[in-house]
Every structure is written in structure tokens, then in C-alpha cells.
Amino acid sequence: MSVFRRLSALGYLTSYSHARRYYTLDEIPEFDARGLWQFQGVFFSKHGTLKETVACMVEEADAGQTQRELRAQLRVHIHNTLLDLVKSERIARELLGGLFLYVSASPERSASQITRRRQQAAVVAHSAPPVSPSLEIAVLLEIIHGARVIPAPLRIVEALSKEGVQVSREQVEVIFEKHRLKKTLRSRSKRSRR
DSSP: OHHHHHHHHHOEEEOSSGGGOOEEETTSOOOOTTSEEEETTEEEETTOSHHHHHHHHHHHOTTOEEHHHHHHHHOSOOHHHHHHHHHTTSEEEEEETTEEEEEESSHHHHHHHHHHHHHHHHHHHHHSOOOOHHHHHHHHHHHHTSOSBOOOHHHHHHHHHHTTOOOOHHHHHHHHHHTTOOTTOBOOOTGGGO
């Protein structure tokens, strides 16, 4: 307890990764623009806990955040944290294109974030080259023949290019959006195909 009293007097942060087992003095971290800092694979946030960090990142994002985006930035599992924040109404979520978009709990702010996300999705869809019916079928067949997880768009691009089918990542994402496919959905097991 005397160690914690000394740390409190100096000012310290607890890691949001590794079950909060690591500590650093307030003056040591050099936080990036998101308020994150890592040292030898241990992650800290200027917001303190993982829950506070996720809530702030969702609130500050102009177009909200998906679980995948947050996980890529924070590099820890956040599923339960997101559920807790939604249940406690600190953030909200909206189903867009088959994925949950996490947004502000404020109705005005969340409406703005959702509008911005839809605009971004429209830009991506319009920037992709047109998708022919035969290309759409090739992508869907690649998904069906995939393993237990729907392959990421880049994997589909790589697999089809080996077969001589030219497709861009943007085209694959347009097909995912059209058919409301989640990139992480589990496909049917081998047993269920029999």
C-alpha cells in the first residue's frame, strides 16, 4: 500500500491492456494524437481505462467507429467493453451495412456521425469500378468455397487473381455491402452442408 501511496503522490497511469497490471508515471508517456501510448507491447491511454478510452474514441470520431476499427487502434479485445458501454447508455450503436457502428449517446451527435459514415460508404461505392454479374458470381462463389470465416476482401482479390479474374478490393466491398455480408460471419460447417 505504501507503494501505491507514493505512486498516487507522483501521479501514475495503469495500462488498459494486460488486465491493468502495468503502471507508468504520468510524465513518461508520449501520447499520439488519439491519446494512446505503448511501451514494449503494453498499452496506455491518457483517458485511463479501456472503457473510458473507447467511449472517448467513439464520441470524438466524426463518422463513429466500428468494432474492427477500434480493435485495430487499441490492439485489445473490446467486444465486452462495447456491450457494457451500450448497456449503460454511454454510447449507442446503429446497424449499417451489416455491421454495428458505435456512435455518441447524444442523438444530435450520433445523427451527424451516421450521416458522415453513410457519405463515406457512398464515396467508396462510387469510386469502385462497375461490378458485372459474372464478377459478382465469382466473388460470391469464392466466399462460399471459403473456410469457416468469410474471407477478407483482399484475400478474395488474391484468390480470384490466381484464377485470372481481375477484381479490386473496392468491388468486393461493394458486393459485400449489396448482399449484407459481414466479413467475420461464420459460414455453415461441413456437417451442415451434407
